[in-house]
Amino acid sequence: xxxxxxxxxxxxxxxxxxxxxxxxxxxxxxxxxxxxxxxxxxxxxxxxxxxxxxxxxxxxxxxxxxxxxxxxxxxxxxxxxxxxxxxxxxxxxxxxxxxxxxxxxxxxxxxxxxxxxxxxxxxxxxxxxxxxxxxxxxxxxxxx
Amino acid sequence: xxxxxxxxxxxxxxxxxxxxxxxxxxxxxxxxxxxxxxxxxxxxxxxxxxxxxxxxxxxxxxxxxxxxxxxxxxxxxxxxxxxxxxxxxxxxxxxxxxxxxxxxxxxxxxxxxxxxxxxxxxxxxxxxxxxxxxxxxxxxxxxx
Numbered sequence: 001x002x003x004x005x006x007x008x009x010x011x012x013x014x015x016x017x018x019x020x021x022x023x024x025x026x027x028x029x030x031x032x033x034x035x036x037x038x039x040x041x042x043x044x045x046x047x048x049x050x051x052x053x054x055x056x057x058x059x060x061x062x063x064x065x066x067x068x069x070x071x072x073x074x075x076x077x078x079x080x081x082x083x084x085x086x087x088x089x090x091x092x093x094x095x096x097x098x099x100x101x102x103x104x105x106x107x108x109x110x111x112x113x114x115x116x117x118x119x120x121x122x123x124x125x126x127x128x129x130x131x132x133x134x135x136x137x138x139x140x141x142x143x144x
Numbered sequence: 145x146x147x148x149x150x151x152x153x154x155x156x157x158x159x160x161x162x163x164x165x166x167x168x169x170x171x172x173x174x175x176x177x178x179x180x181x182x183x184x185x186x187x188x189x190x191x192x193x194x195x196x197x198x199x200x201x202x203x204x205x206x207x208x209x210x211x212x213x214x215x216x217x218x219x220x221x222x223x224x225x226x227x228x229x230x231x232x233x234x235x236x237x238x239x240x241x242x243x244x245x246x247x248x249x250x251x252x253x254x255x256x257x258x259x260x261x262x263x264x265x266x267x268x269x270x271x272x273x274x275x276x277x278x279x280x281x282x283x284x285x286x287x288x
Contacts (some may be wrong), residue, residue, distance in 0.1 A: 007174045008198040012205020013212060014181060015167035015250075020213055020220055022160020023153055028223035032151060039148040042247040043157040048253060051168065055258025056211045058169030072176035076259070077246070078213025082266050090252070094271035095193040096237030098278025103249040105181040105206065105241060107235075110222060112207035117224040121235040123201025128239020 004070060016109045022047040025109045027101025034098050168255050173280075179250020181206070182242035245271070 023029045023043055032041035097103050102107030102121050171179040183200050242248040245267055256264020282288050
């Protein structure tokens with residue numbers, strides 16, 4: 001198996017471990033963080049702070065480069081415009097996040113514990129992603 | 145607002161955040177890709193040749209994180225208060241809207257903010273806003 005595949009697996013594993021350590025994989029804690037007018041648990045600010053602090057260094061190191069250390073092209077999103085899909089989609093995501101306390105990464109980690117509720121959430125989330133693909137497919141058909 | 149100091153876990157959350165940042169750093173520096181969970185997972189639903197295995201392995205790494213964790217000790221607390229109907233609704237919303245919004249907490253919130261992407265900054269503000277508002281309405285308007 002080539003090294004790119006090994007690093008994909010290891011990266012996913014480290015990411016998942018980080019979510020477990022940080023408390024993000026616990027929906028109850030996530031909802032306490034989102035409850036700013038109640039009994040607020042600010043812990044998750046530090047999750048983002050820690051992740052972004054490392055992220056800034058990493059993305060600064062990519063400046064002026066076109067390829068990764070392993071010779072893969074650096075695939076950055078190139079769009080700069082703020083369109084309604086981005087904004088409406090993100091507003092919608094926050095509603096779903098606030099309802100159950102799960103975002104996609106922590107949901108996958110919770111799925112891995114075998115908790116029935118997490119499995120149901122992930123199945124619904126993947127179904128939602130499939131709905132997006134179906135809607136987009138039918139839209140492009142109508143246009144062309 | 146009152147701060148819930150008893151639930152506050154600054155060191156765990158900060159170190160978990162650093163691990164998440166390390167994963168995001170590895171993925172861009174080695175594989176040349178953004179570690180955005182909704183995009184990686186969603187891409188599996190429209191499989192393209194040569195684009196499946198790395199996604200599947202990344203997701204597998206995340207799902208296997210709790211199993212790897214169990215080798216070292218008991219899993220941290222994971223409390224899911226939402227009932228099944230709410231989990232299904234929330235999962236569908238998170239799935240469809242993260243695809244429309246081109247990302248979630250990882251791709252926009254961690255990677256996008258780290259590289260100062262205007263789209264990601266707007267997206268993160270948008271989902272944080274509706275996340276706060278949703279929890280406010282559920283907990284303090286409906287009192288659930």
